[in-house]
Amino acid sequence: MADTLQRTPRTRLGRAFDSDIWHSFIRSPLVILSAVISIAIFAAAIFAPWIAPHNPFDLASIDLMDSSLPPMWLEDGDPRFLLGTDDQGRDILSTIIYGARISLLVSVAAVVFSMVLGITLGLISGYVGGRTDAIIMRVADVQLAFPAILIAMLIDGVVRGLLPRDMHGDVAIYVLVFAIGISGWVQYARTVRGSTLVEKNKEYVQAARVIGIGPVTILWRHVLPNVTGPVLVIATIHLAIAIITEATLSFLGVGVPPTTPSMGTLIQVGQDYLFSGEWWITIFPGIALAVLVLAINLFGDWLRDALNPKLR
């Protein structure tokens, strides 16, 4: 590693700051803003116990006297609770931060799961070819014909049926990761398969094969690096979709259990209070969700264009 650093005129970091992508990034304020927002929400979610003003799960700190307070800038608002409180006296801002934690945990895990599954199947499909390829791609075609959210719902329902009733709550998060993950692998597999088909016939890959390098090493060292760009773009956009899917399933009552705070369950629980005028219980988590997804989408759109050599 030190060797390569000495030979290149600048450090790796220096090269990164001089790349086309960095220049394109630094020139678009909207993209910078969306990157900052995404990172801020991620950071808040990761460091929730230190950042959140209250701990909504510490029963000792919750006081029913504080229940259903509006945001602090409205009449009756309390400066201790920036965005108000819910019916049990929990601080809305804190529940959003803790909710984002679960939502992002589930979505990121689902995206990683999809990515690993899709890349593996794509590499196998492209490299092995023949009947294996035909079967994998046929399954992909069929799955692509159905909306991902419907597939996730069905998987969720099936797993619920297979497990005993009292286990639902404990495993709900894993089931959700599995369901969202399974429903999204096709995009990765198709892209990776396409690149594998192109790369495997190139001379350097054939040379590697001639000198006796095994298929796993070839795929890992020579084929995979060629697809990191497109896979990264798919992963970014998939993350936005996974967040929406998690929120939707939880909202519908088939995702994380209603007692666990996630973006979806917070909005769902708050919906009941819409009619009694306590709009902030559902609207603030909703805004947080929309802002997060919008920021990731904007970033993903830019990344797609920036990594596309045709548009330069």
Place this chain on the structure above:
Amino acid sequence: MIGFIFKRLLQSVIVMLTVALIAFALFRYVGDPINNMVGQDTTQEERAALKERLGLDDPFLVQFGRFAKNAAQGEFGISYQHRRPVSDLIAERAPATLELSLLSALLAIAVGIPMGVYTAIRRDGWLSRAFMSLSLIGISLPTFLIGILLILLFGVILRWLPTFGRGEVVQLGWWSTGLLTASGLKALIMPAITLALFQMTLIMRLVRAEMLEVLRTDFVKFGRARGLPDRYIHFKTALKNTMVPVITIIGLQLGAIIAFAIITETVFQWPGMGLMFIQAVREVDIPIMAAYLVMIALIFVVINLVVDILYYVVDPRLRVDRAATGH
């Protein structure tokens, strides 16, 4: 042509059989069907008799064959939760979902296509930019959130529109329609907009992208060189050539609308099939899940098949390519 259709038809049948197999495995192996059908105080003999009568001791293939035959006739057994035939429940609730879905599809097409054409022609106009920004927000807002925002604005604050249910319905034979009463129409407005919005943004972005592509082609340039009026070039030449991919996507989106109706129906407590399905998932009511799975698969397979055949009929290049490469 015949060979192509036959091949696609065969594929569709295989897909449907696979889906039926999954649905059957669901019904047979997820939970114990007997336990779900009888009460706690049923004796062992009665259980055995029911098992015998339903043929649950027969070989797997015989059972699957029976399931597939019944499914083909629309029979999926008795719902565990409602204790009524699933086919009756679906017939009761199908009109609500279909009215909502079709109206949303019409709305999405009627608004999405003109918006797409406009943003492609006036690329740098402020209205185009506004549409494009709105469409990005439309894609980022989850369907259920759009529904909640509409409920808050028009239902709670302004109190113009009902926030749940279908309003008054009129029975036309077995079809119950909400389109003939004022309250039914009022109840339809918000769910239809909620369901249409996402598809609308998709259609708009697609039409825009396709139009921009076509407007760059030589035959459009040639048309301009000939002095054809802009209106003619935009609508007769360009729009017509964008229609093939647009029709494909709209066809596929029709299926997606029915799937997304699950969300809209939950938000607005719309008494359709989607709401029934999500309740079935929550309560592990397998016969309803199996029936819904098969039905949705059938809708998707039929739409896909029709779109593929239409493609083949509409676009002559496809035929030539296939003939040339010998596929």
